Each structure stands twice: as C-alpha cells, then as structure tokens.
Amino acid sequence: MAILRNVGQALLGAVLAFAGTTHLTVARSEFQAQVPDWFPLDADLVVLASGIVEITLGVALLTVWRQPARGYLGAIVATFFIVIFPGNVAQWLEHKDGFGLDTDTKRFVRLFFQPLLVLWALAATSAISTLRRRFTA
Incomplete structure (x- = not known):
C-alpha cells in the first residue's frame, strides 16, 4: 500500500507541476476561462499566480516524503483544489x-x-491520518 501511495503522490506532483507550467505558457487563455467574471483581480494575474502555486505544490509533492510534513502537504494540496473549485x-x-x-x-x-483530485491528494499523502494524530494527540 505504501508503494501505491508513493506512486500516487509522485504522479500528482508531476501533474501539478505540468499544469502549473502550462498556466504560465501554452494554456494561459484556456485557464482564464476558469476565472469567474465576478472575481476582482485580472484573469491573467490569477492564472499566473495559480500556476506558480501549482508548480510549487507539485515540486513539494515530489520532494516531501517524511511524515508528518507529507500529510500536512497533502491537506494543503486538497485545500488548494477546493479553493479553485469555484x-x-x-x-x-x-x-x-x-x-x-x-x-x-x-x-x-x-x-x-474535482472531488477526485481532493481525495487523491488526501489518500496519496495519508493526510487524514496525519491530521487525526495531530489533533487528537
């Protein structure tokens, strides 16, 4: 099971790093379609900023393997997926x-x-058990 989690974490990290890179390059206009009209910031700025965040999270997923940091990172990635859902x-x-x-x-x-991405981040990093240990200890 640990091998499957490791592969899942590495794959999610690669997906995020790749998606973040496309935010900054070839898919900027495509990502701008996901910025709500009501959002008070320039759509291109939002796409660039979210791309940088995605690259950062992707690289972190590819490099952070020790608990509890790994679990906290998974919770942050899951939260990111929730935040961009609107x-x-x-x-x-x-x-x-x-x-x-x-x-x-x-x-x-x-x-x-989108909920599948949230679950992927939580499962691949053992975020739920990490947070449970943190807040019940």
Whole structure:
C-alpha cells in the first residue's frame, strides 16, 4: 500500500507541476476561462499566480516524503483544489469554453472530477491520518 501511495503522490506532483507550467505558457487563455467574471483581480494575474502555486505544490509533492510534513502537504494540496473549485463552477455557469469543454454538459460533468483530485491528494499523502494524530494527540 505504501508503494501505491508513493506512486500516487509522485504522479500528482508531476501533474501539478505540468499544469502549473502550462498556466504560465501554452494554456494561459484556456485557464482564464476558469476565472469567474465576478472575481476582482485580472484573469491573467490569477492564472499566473495559480500556476506558480501549482508548480510549487507539485515540486513539494515530489520532494516531501517524511511524515508528518507529507500529510500536512497533502491537506494543503486538497485545500488548494477546493479553493479553485469555484472557478470550475463559474466556467459552467458562465458558459465559457476552455480545454475542449464547449458545452454546458461537458462543463458540468467536469465538476465531478474535482472531488477526485481532493481525495487523491488526501489518500496519496495519508493526510487524514496525519491530521487525526495531530489533533487528537
């Protein structure tokens, strides 16, 4: 089971680092579709900042392996996925195309994948057991 967690953590780290890099380069306009119209900051600034955060989290997932830091990192990554979820909802509600999501049905179905990312971050890092030990000790 530990090997599966390690592979899951490394894979999630690579995915985040890659996605963050595309925020800064080839997919900037695609990611701007996920910034809600009501958000008070410039969409490009949000995309650049979130890209830097994703790269940082990805690199951290690829380098932090010891508990309890690993579990805390997993909780931070899961929280990041929760924090950016309103952007996915806004993309659906505001009917914005991006990443091949060119219908409301496709944008709606995508919403169900965000909780899977949260679970992936928690499971791959043993975040829940780490936090449980921290707050029940």
